Amino acid sequence: MVDKHVVIVGAGPAGLLLASYLLRRSGYRITLYEQRSDLRLTPPSSNRTFPISLQERGRQALREIPGLEEAIATQSTICTGTIMHRASGKNRVIPRNNPSLMLDRNRLVVVLLQYLETHYDPGQMVVQFDHQCLDLNPLTQTLKFEHADGETITVTYDYIVGTDGASSKIRAALADQVDFPCEQIFISDAYKSVFLNQPEVGLKLAADKVHTWNLANNLRMMLVPQGDEQLNGVLIFNIDHNPITVLNTKEEMLSFVKENFPQFGELMTVDEAEALLSRPVARVATVRCQRFHEGSNILLLGDAVHAVSAAIGQGCNAALQDVWVFNQILDRHRDDWSQALPKFSHQRIPEAHALRELSDYSFPRNRWLVAEFIWRLQISRIFHRWFPKQVPLFLFDLIFDSDRPYSEVLRLHQSWIDKVKRAS
Numbered sequence: 001m002v003d004k005h006v007v008i009v010g011a012g013p014a015g016l017l018l019a020s021y022l023l024r025r026s027g028y029r030i031t032l033y034e035q036r037s038d039l040r041l042t043p044p045s046s047n048r049t050f051p052i053s054l055q056e057r058g059r060q061a062l063r064e065i066p067g068l069e070e071a072i073a074t075q076s077t078i079c080t081g082t083i084m085h086r087a088s089g090k091n092r093v094i095p096r097n098n099p100s101l102m103l104d105r106n107r108l109v110v111v112l113l114q115y116l117e118t119h120y121d122p123g124q125m126v127v128q129f130d131h132q133c134l135d136l137n138p139l140t141q142t143l144k145f146e147h148a149d150g151e152t153i154t155v156t157y158d159y160i161v162g163t164d165g166a167s168s169k170i171r172a173a174l175a176d177q178v179d180f181p182c183e184q185i186f187i188s189d190a191y192k193s194v195f196l197n198q199p200e201v202g203l204k205l206a207a208d209k210v211h212t213w214n215l216a217n218n219l220r221m222m223l224v225p226q227g228d229e230q231l232n233g234v235l236i237f238n239i240d241h242n243p244i245t246v247l248n249t250k251e252e253m254l255s256f257v258k259e260n261f262p263q264f265g266e267l268m269t270v271d272e273a274e275a276l277l278s279r280p281v282a283r284v285a286t287v288r289c290q291r292f293h294e295g296s297n298i299l300l301l302g303d304a305v306h307a308v309s310a311a312i313g314q315g316c317n318a319a320l321q322d323v324w325v326f327n328q329i330l331d332r333h334r335d336d337w338s339q340a341l342p343k344f345s346h347q348r349i350p351e352a353h354a355l356r357e358l359s360d361y362s363f364p365r366n367r368w369l370v371a372e373f374i375w376r377l378q379i380s381r382i383f384h385r386w387f388p389k390q391v392p393l394f395l396f397d398l399i400f401d402s403d404r405p406y407s408e409v410l411r412l413h414q415s416w417i418d419k420v421k422r423a424s
């Protein structure tokens with residue numbers, strides 16, 4: 001029997017993991033199209049990136065492919081908690097029961113790519129970089145791409161999977177041509193990537209913790225150690241009150257960081273301040289869809305159909321989990337996509353919508369509610385130890401230390417979500 005040709009648009013975490021899963025099944029030939037250049041050939045600091053934290057939901061999906069979770073773990077920081085830094089110097093440490101893997105989004109992509117290329121030959125799988133998807137025609141089963149040199153090509157497919165992120169072209173093409181109800185909203189959070197080096201001696205930030213610093217007006221910085229020497233992170237701000245627009249020189253940028261995030265500023269060099277000034281501002285979009293498939297041969301996964309704010313860092317975990325769930329559904333339906341696709345939408349949509357609520361309203365922005373949040377977290381840990389059946393863990397512990405469905409976490413903590421929503 002001739003292998004089915006699956007075209008995957010977008011070689012991010014979801015698209016690359018899906019390729020590994022499909023290639024372990026028999027009967028598929030894969031072509032991945034990615035608009036960016038091969039990340040292995042460009043210097044890390046020239047790319048827009050940010051750290052990703054992977055917990056059980058995402059790790060479970062990686063674990064199913066032999067050796068993949070280990071390969072990713074060797075590139076990750078094993079993170080045992082978060083340190084919330086404060087100007088007073090009285091930092092808050094929030095330990096985690098189960099360590100997470102923290103790594104740069106682009107490093108994760110490179111490990112997934114390397115895995116594919118060492119396990120499959122070009123007859124089974126090809127990645128076409130520098131190819132931007134322009135359009136999809138479901139009637140002729142064709143896709144149009146533009147290469148970075150300006151040439152356009154048209155390709156045919158048996159199945160197509162859109163894993164092209166929050167601004168998905170596949171989703172937009174469906175919304176234009178068929179009834180495909182989806183909503184995309186650009187939220188007020190925007191960010192710039194930050195790269196710092198730890199000094200050999202002197203002030204060092206703990207290498208096994210995420211470091212966050214939250215200020216008023218939603219201005220915050222998050223840093224994740226990459227080994228002992230480097231910290232990658234993001235400076236997040238409200239695009240409507242962007243404090244950086246008034247900064248014009250590297251010296252102004254450096255003193256802005258030193259003033260607002262003193263401990264982090266100590267690690268910033270003038271060169272990094274200059275680079276930070278010129279790095280582009282990235283916007284964050286959220287996406288909510290009522291269906292994740294169209295017909296019997298078009299599927300969308302990950303951010304393309306359920307991008308969420310980065311507030312609780314679950315988007316990638318959920319995208320990887322999509323792939324794991326889809327693989328189980330293919331098992332149950334013996335690779336009959338006409339049955340598998342509606343089942344996938346049915347199973348994943350409630351999870352995606354619950355994740356959206358949790359991402360928007362788990363962590364409060366109001367100072368008093370932050371204090372209550374930390375109090376609830378601590379109290380529930382104590383009472384849960386004594387009465388595990390009666391007192392559930394607080395929602396952050398269920399999100400980060402368990403693989404409970406997001407819909408169940410939301411159901412257990414709906415009253416907290418409602419309280420944060422009312423205060424927003």
Ligand SMILES: Cc1cc2nc3c(=O)[nH]c(=O)nc-3n(C[C@H](O)[C@H](O)[C@H](O)COP(=O)(O)OP(=O)(O)OC[C@H]3O[C@@H](n4cnc5c(N)ncnc54)[C@H](O)[C@@H]3O)c2cc1C
Nearest residue numbers: 010012013014035053133164165302303313314315316317
């Ligand atoms: C600041 C920040 C911090 C985050 N932290 C976390 C975290 O700690 N934990 C977590 O789980 N999640 C986190 N996330 C979310 C996470 O990054 C995403 O959910 C995840 O990357 C989604 O994977 P994806 O493969 O679906 O999409 P993406 O990673 O967006 O990949 C999509 C790919 O498609 C390509 N593409 C797009 N359009 C086209 C086109 N027209 N043609 C061809 N290719 C195209 C893109 O170049 C990209 O490579 C964070 C996000 C942000 C912004």
